[in-house]
Amino acid sequence: MVPDVATPRAEFAVTDYDLDATLSSGQVFRWSRDADGWSGIVAGRWVHMARTATGLVARTAGPNADWQWLADYFQTGVRLEDVVRTFPGDEPMRAAVARCAGLRLLRQEPWECLASFICSSSKQIAQIRQIIHHLCERFGEPVPAPAGAHCARAFPAPERIASASERELRACKAGFRAAYLRETARRVADGEIPLERIADWEEGRAREALMRLPGVGRKVADCVLLFAYGFPRAFPVDVWIERVLRRLYFPRRRKLQPAELIRFSREYFGPHAGYAQQYLFHAARNFMPSGADGFRRPARP
DNA sequence: AACCAGGACACAA
């Protein structure tokens, strides 16, 4: 990593990093693709990311004293092979790793992650992106960005969401999630839940605290635990993951309780179960046709 | 045109 204040540009030496897979895998919702990479907003700064032969190159709109905030976000210090090595060696898992080489987990800001996944419930990723975009355009603070940037606003602060009316939030297409989002924003703004301190808590305590928030159940809580706080065993079970687990790991078993699924996942997939989950999720969405019992090659042109 | 989406919640039995 070479900081350069004069020209806002930095390089991160890292191998096995697929930006396309990582930024389109349903863990974040604000990045947009352009000709030579991806642009988005991290910690209130506009950023453009692209691949190089030896790693990633970042450009920002304004100068930066350091780049640690971006290294943290992209987790460039993680050696992916050390993570993947801990996965079980079954056929579906190996296939998912082969299909999604370079897929990574980011380390997001807790509030944006929490708010985003409250909006995610029972929505497709394309629609979640739309809701988040509306919220940012409507309530986010402007940030320096190049002309023509897809979005030049920070993710709205909890205070700003809390002061919005439910009607305004519904106008952002949030639907029935609007009330949840507003009330959770209020509790965060009022300090009723210390989002910063949760990072130091034990996983179970952190999950319980998150699940007391309206609109936050087990699945959304696990997303925040995994994507924002980095608890490596948090294992979000959504409809895709449930489909994968039932088809590939529990064929011809009709009844399968959610708790049973979670217990199996955390034990079977090991110390980086959350990472394994992201591989299965991405592989299922991109390489598993409905009804199929495995991950296939993408259709050839 | 039905069906479904990175669910949560109140309520019934």
Added chain:
DNA sequence: TTGTGTCATGGT
């Protein structure tokens, strides 16, 4: 504890 209906909205 386990099952069912409801809540918006737009993609496929």
